[in-house]
Amino acid sequence: MAKILVIDDEEIIRERLKSLLTLDEYEVCVAEDGPKGLEVFQSESPQVVLLDIKMPGMDGIEVLQRLKKSAPDTEVIIITGHGGIETAIQALREGAFDYVNKPIEYDELVLSLKRALERRQLREQLSQHVKDLERANQELRHKQAQLIQAEKMAAIGTLAAGVAHEINNPLTAITMNTAFLLEALKGDESKFKKLRIIEKQADRAVEIVKGLLTFSRKGSESKKILSDIHQIIEDALKPVEHQMALGNIKLAREFGSDLPALLVNPNQIQQVFLNIITNARDAMLDGGQLTIKTRRFSLPLEGGGLGGGDFTPSRIDPSPPPLPQGERAFREVVAGGVVVEFSDTGQGIPAEELSKIFDPFYTTKKPGQGTGLGLYISYEIIKSHNGEIVVKSEVGKGATFTITLPAHI
Ligand SMILES: Nc1ncnc2c1ncn2[C@@H]1O[C@H](COP(=O)(O)OP(=O)(O)OP(=O)(O)O)[C@@H](O)[C@H]1O
Ligand SMILES: [Mg+2]
CATH class of the missing domain: 3.40.50.2300 (Response regulator)
Incomplete structure (x- = not known):
């Protein structure tokens, strides 16, 4: 009325x-x-x-x-x-x-009134249409950004895997011959030491190549088992927890209850978490806090707008999200899943760097301290689990990595 x-x-x-x-x-x-x-x-x-x-x-x-x-x-x-x-x-x-x-004139008035109400209704419809169009436009921009990024990651991945593959053979020759020479030079302390350096560096190169090849090899499908996400987080924390305490980094667990078991490769997911945790530690050299939150999400989900300053290799978005973006991606595919959020109070990541941190070999760490493969491999692992990894950060305000994993694949 x-x-x-x-x-x-x-x-x-x-x-x-x-x-x-x-x-x-x-x-x-x-x-x-x-x-x-x-x-x-x-x-x-x-x-x-x-x-x-x-x-x-x-x-x-x-x-x-x-x-x-x-x-x-x-x-x-x-x-x-x-x-x-x-x-x-x-x-x-x-x-x-x-x-x-x-x-x-009452009739004249009622006529005018009816037209006024009609105009109001039309205006409301119009503004609804405009809103719908804006939303569709935003979705379209997402999809475009998503496509461009997915293509970029695929191209980089192919290149990196190709290079790694080519380097693999000479590396095998180097490590095998080094091992042989080490045996032969056991008596000569100074040559032995130099050879040890070669061995160590070659081993490092082998590790890098291994990391790059993990996902390019066909048939190396990971073994997925039903796993408890909190157990995986605890396993990832074990090697670094003590060290973080020494570095004045407080750890806060805000774990949700009632999370579904996930069908994942626990070792790979642990590797992702460990990398994110060590990255956070490295960003808080003067101490700070790492908060790890978990929660379950069920579908259908409410909520709309996506991502302020967020970056994910599969999605970039200019406006702030009430929900991690991954949840939307699963909307039509699965019944729900788990969201894990790592927030640190470290130095943060400049906006212009956000789109690079998932690239292989992108690192701001000193030579020898980071290969820049951590997030690339993390991205590949999460992708192979049909999940999404999203980063949100501002310089001086820390960084938040949000990982969304579907409960069923
Ligand atoms: N929590 C964080 N805070 C600030 N910067 C970060 C954070 N996480 C990642 N970064 C930035 O992203 C870069 C890439 O991270 P990534 O884990 O891929 O490689 P890395 O840590 O440098 O080396 P690696 O993991 O191979 O040892 C880091 O060098 C750092 O500049
Ligand atoms: Mg790292």
């Missing part, structure tokens, strides 16, 4: 309009002057206002201006006195929808 507010100082007009409009099944509220009218308007939010122009105190034009300022979508029909054509024109300029003359 449409709600109408009648603002008129003449009681007889107010009451007549009220009873006639009520009979026509409008909901009617009334006010006897401008200030009162504005008050009733605030509390009742009518769709249309019938407004007398000539009133003592605040006149109709001023009321109109104030109404339009606070609620531009309100339709106002002006009631003008005899010969009030000039004020009527002024009112139309100020945004009134229409005007009717006194003495009021």
Whole structure:
């Protein structure tokens, strides 16, 4: 039922309009002057206002201006006195929808009222369409960004795996021959030491190559078993927990209850967590806090907008998310899953670097301290679990890595 507010100082007009409009099944509220009218308007939010122009105190034009300022979508029909054509024109300029003359022709008024309501409805529909379009546009931009990033990661992955593969053979020759020479040079301390250095560096290269080849090899499908995500987190924390305490890094666990078991390769997921934890530790050299949160998510999910300053190799988005983006990706695929969030209070990551941290060999660590493969491998592992990994960070405000894993694949 449409709600109408009648603002008129003449009681007889107010009451007549009220009873006639009520009979026509409008909901009617009334006010006897401008200030009162504005008050009733605030509390009742009518769709249309019938407004007398000539009133003592605040006149109709001023009321109109104030109404339009606070609620531009309100339709106002002006009631003008005899010969009030000039004020009527002024009112139309100020945004009134229409005007009717006194003495009021009721049929004419109802006609105008109907048109005003129609216009309001159309406007509402239009704004809904605009919103829908904006949302569709945003989704489209996501998808484009997602495609570009997925292609980039695939291209980089192929290149990296190709290079790694080519390096594998010479490396095997180096390590095998080094081992042979080490045996042969056991008596010669100085040569033996130099050879040890070669061996150590070659082993490091072997590790890097192994990391790069993990996902390119066909048939190396990982073994997935039903696992408890909290157990995996604890296993990942074990090797670093003590060290973090020594470095003044507080650890906060905010684990959700009732999480579903996940069908994952626990060793791989542990590797992902360990890398994220060590990255956080390395970003908090002066101490800080690492908070690990877990929660389950079930579908269907509420919520819309995506990602402020977020980056995921499969999705970049400019606006803030009420939900980790991964959850949306699974919407049509699975019944739900688990969200694990690692938030540190470290130095953070500059916006322009966010899109690079998942690339292989991207590192800001000193030579020898990081290969830059940690997040690349993490990304590949999470992808192979049909999950998503998203980062959100601001310089000086720490970083949050959110991993979403579906419960069933
Ligand atoms: N929590 C974090 N805070 C700030 N910077 C981070 C964080 N996590 C990752 N980074 C940045 O991303 C880069 C890449 O991380 P990634 O784990 O891939 O490699 P790495 O840690 O440098 O080396 P590796 O993991 O191979 O030992 C890091 O060098 C760092 O600059
Ligand atoms: Mg790392």
